[in-house]
Amino acid sequence: MTQSAPHQIALKEREPTHLPKDSIPGSVGEALWRDHGERILVEFPSPKTGDDWELTPQGWAGYIAVEGGYVFWLQPKTDIQNLFRMLEYAYQLKSFHVLDGEVECGSLEEFYERLANIFAGRVLNRTRRGLYRSYVAESNDLPYVRGQLDVRRTAQAPWDVRLHCHYQTHTPDIEENQLIAWTLQRITRCDITLERSLPAVRRAFRALRGAVELRPFRPSDCVGRLYNRLNEDYQPMHALCRFFLENSGPTHDLGNRKMLPFLVNMDRLFELFVAEWLRSHLPPGWSLETQERVYIGAEQDWYFEIDLVLCSEGNCGPVCVLDTKYKTRKTAADDIAQVVAYAASKSCQHAVLIYPTAVGPRL
Numbered sequence: 001m002t003q004s005a006p007h008q009i010a011l012k013e014r015e016p017t018h019l020p021k022d023s024i025p026g027s028v029g030e031a032l033w034r035d036h037g038e039r040i041l042v043e044f045p046s047p048k049t050g051d052d053w054e055l056t057p058q059g060w061a062g063y064i065a066v067e068g069g070y071v072f073w074l075q076p077k078t079d080i081q082n083l084f085r086m087l088e089y090a091y092q093l094k095s096f097h098v099l100d101g102e103v104e105c106g107s108l109e110e111f112y113e114r115l116a117n118i119f120a121g122r123v124l125n126r127t128r129r130g131l132y133r134s135y136v137a138e139s140n141d142l143p144y145v146r147g148q149l150d151v152r153r154t155a156q157a158p159w160d161v162r163l164h165c166h167y168q169t170h171t172p173d174i175e176e177n178q179l180i181a182w183t184l185q186r187i188t189r190c191d192i193t194l195e196r197s198l199p200a201v202r203r204a205f206r207a208l209r210g211a212v213e214l215r216p217f218r219p220s221d222c223v224g225r226l227y228n229r230l231n232e233d234y235q236p237m238h239a240l241c242r243f244f245l246e247n248s249g250p251t252h253d254l255g256n257r258k259m260l261p262f263l264v265n266m267d268r269l270f271e272l273f274v275a276e277w278l279r280s281h282l283p284p285g286w287s288l289e290t291q292e293r294v295y296i297g298a299e300q301d302w303y304f305e306i307d308l309v310l311c312s313e314g315n316c317g318p319v320c321v322l323d324t325k326y327k328t329r330k331t332a333a334d335d336i337a338q339v340v341a342y343a344a345s346k347s348c349q350h351a352v353l354i355y356p357t358a359v360g361p362r363l
Contacts, residue, residue: 007070011040011057013077013266014327019053021045028070029053036064039263040072059326061108062247062263073108076266078356080111083264087115090272091239094280112262116187117197119240122233123180123204131172131211132231139166173212176225176234181208182217183241186248190262219246270326271307274354278308278322285313294345306342320350327355 033042043054061076147167184205222242308322343351
């Protein structure tokens with residue numbers, strides 16, 4: 001932890017924490033409510049809270065730094081080792097053995113640092129072997145013919161001795177490497193102090209920065225990419241890029257913050273974990289659709305967004321709808337009504353609610 005952040009406050013996911021009124025300044029509580037109100041439910045001191053601050057993380061785990069040197073650790077209710085296992089499946093890292101021997105850590109800070117170190121190590125290993133290159137089309141005015149001469153444009157300016165040519169350059173300055181460079185830069189801006197892994201992260205960033213352009217990417221840019229025998233080792237690196245970009249806010253392109261928080265949406269991580277675990281265990285002839293949107297109403301003004309839809313080729317359509325609920329309390333009537341409505345919208349006879357732990361009898 002940085003010396004500039006002496007006030008460390010631990011909060012447990014989904015559990016209200018009461019703090020004395022004078023334990024944090026009003027400006028800190030206001031900043032927490034204003035900037036992170038969707039992640040932490042902030043109740044200001046009042047008779048309702050016994051004149052205390054009441055802070056309740058809303059399904060998020062991670063690290064938030066606020067003005068005045070206050071740091072809030074949002075601890076996940078699952079063990080760190082389980083967090084690693086969920087990550088392996090959710091980001092499709094299981095088959096690459098990226099995290100083998102790396103799950104022995106006891107805090108969320110160490111969890112983040114281990115991942116950053118793994119990522120930087122893989123990048124440095126690839127830079128030593130040479131970055132993946134590809135041909136990129138370029139056009140320029142040259143003193144000699146290179147590639148294809150643009151005769152029409154050259155004839156339109158006969159006084160210009162330069163020749164306008166279209167050619168291709170074999171370069172490492174391509175999206176595959178630019179995406180990694182952008183992610184490394186984001187890691188260096190994270191609020192968490194990376195005492196052991198930061199030197200490796202910076203070395204990896206410098207190795208790429210001299211060869212590629214630094215430009216912003218979104219997490220969605222990390223998926224659906226094509227790989228071949230020359231760049232297949234980029235697939236796990238891009239999977240880690242997706243993790244860091246998804247969980248290091250803000251999510252817009254550049255932002256004006258010098259330091260970034262690290263926050264994991266545990267609901268989303270659990271949903272991704274369940275989806276990828278099911279995909280890896282489905283028998284032949286079965287498939288899984290995720291985040292399927294079903295519109296309802298004559299004008300289609302409303303829609304359901306179903307977490308998971310299980311399909312079978314033999315049944316020629318959906319067989320079962322599944323809804324993930326990352327919580328440990330007893331099954332609520334609202335949960336049942338929701339998944340039944342999903343099943344009705346897909347004309348399914350089967351509906352399943354999936355929880356991280358046993359929460360009640362089978363229905």
